Amino acid sequence: xxxxxxxxxxxxxxxxxxxxxxxxxxxxxxxxxxxxxxxxxxxxxxxxxxxxxxxxxxxxxxxxxxxxxxxxxxxxxxxxxxxxxxxxxxxxxxxxxxxxx
Amino acid sequence: xxxxxxxxxxxxxxxxxxxxxxxxxxxxxxxxxxxxxxxxxxxxxxxxxxxxxxxxxxxxxxxxxxxxxxxxxxxxxxxxxxxxxxxxxxxxxxxxxxxxxxxxxxxxxxxxxxxxxxxxxxxxxxxxxxxxxxxxxxxxxxxxxxxxxxxxxxxxxxxxxxxxxxxxxxxxxxxxxxxxxxxxxxxxxxxxxxxxxxxxxxx
Numbered sequence: 001x002x003x004x005x006x007x008x009x010x011x012x013x014x015x016x017x018x019x020x021x022x023x024x025x026x027x028x029x030x031x032x033x034x035x036x037x038x039x040x041x042x043x044x045x046x047x048x049x050x051x052x053x054x055x056x057x058x059x060x061x062x063x064x065x066x067x068x069x070x071x072x073x074x075x076x077x078x079x080x081x082x083x084x085x086x087x088x089x090x091x092x093x094x095x096x097x098x099x100x101x
Numbered sequence: 102x103x104x105x106x107x108x109x110x111x112x113x114x115x116x117x118x119x120x121x122x123x124x125x126x127x128x129x130x131x132x133x134x135x136x137x138x139x140x141x142x143x144x145x146x147x148x149x150x151x152x153x154x155x156x157x158x159x160x161x162x163x164x165x166x167x168x169x170x171x172x173x174x175x176x177x178x179x180x181x182x183x184x185x186x187x188x189x190x191x192x193x194x195x196x197x198x199x200x201x202x203x204x205x206x207x208x209x210x211x212x213x214x215x216x217x218x219x220x221x222x223x224x225x226x227x228x229x230x231x232x233x234x235x236x237x238x239x240x241x242x243x244x245x246x247x248x249x250x251x252x253x254x255x256x257x258x259x260x261x262x263x264x265x266x267x268x269x270x271x272x273x274x275x276x277x278x279x280x281x282x283x284x285x286x287x288x289x290x291x292x293x294x295x296x297x298x299x300x301x302x303x304x
Contacts, residue, residue, distance in 0.1 A: 028267035049140035
């Protein structure tokens with residue numbers, strides 16, 4: 001199985017991650033399944049990714065998303081931030097999110 | 102008397118779940134709830150439909166039935182070929198004879214609404230009615246057709262990208278989400294079924 005592409009980090013606290021229009025998302029029992037309609041590639045977003053995907057609405061800033069996830073799951077903000085940056089790099093490289101800033 | 106409850110605060114800051122969990126932990130109390138799990142993105146596969154011609158294929162998403170077909174056209178073509186006879190009876194001998202694991206999850210005559218979360222558009226329809234019906238314009242019927250094939254694929258053997266539990270949840274979510282939810286799931290399963298299809302049996 002190949003690995004997701006990974007973009008270089010450009011995400012900042014004021015970034016506003018937004019789900020791409022060309023993506024179909026479907027919640028499964030323990031993950032969200034994503035299909036990029038143009039590339040034909042489909043993915044599984046696991047762990048806390050389900051909640052993060054919901055929060056990537058192009059309105060909330062990255063900082064707000066980190067705070068929300070940290071509060072909801074009782075996780076350290078620094079951990080959430082590191083994981084978020086890694087995830088957003090993967091999502092962006094696959095054309096699944098943009099920065100709506 | 103006004104019974105409204107004011108938010109619990111610490112100073113002028115609203116307490117968060119994290120604060121509460123930390124406070125509880127300090128007193129030896131374990132608070133149950135959703136645990137934080139690192140979010141990860143995993144590539145499941147690539148559909149030949151809509152994908153760039155030069156896009157690389159992956160090794161994933163190939164159940165044993167992919168040698169023959171994974172689409173509704175394989176499982177329920179009206180010509181009677183393909184995998185039609187692998188699931189026409191309960192505990193069908195041809196299911197296992199062709200490499201299927203365990204027993205087929207349902208048979209041609211099983212009521213769709215008795216097996217999956219019911220949808221009023223599918224009342225009275227059997228799995229065969231739906232899988233062989235051509236989809237049509239009704240979003241529930243079209244989506245259910247792909248779902249039946251997907252469920253057979255997932256049941257047949259390891260390697261299909263989604264488990265049967267995931268498919269059940271997807272359907273329940275989609276059927277509760279109206280037309281757009283059903284259309285999205287139909288698109289997703291159509292692509293997935295075609296991606297794992299070993300032959301072009303038609304969708």
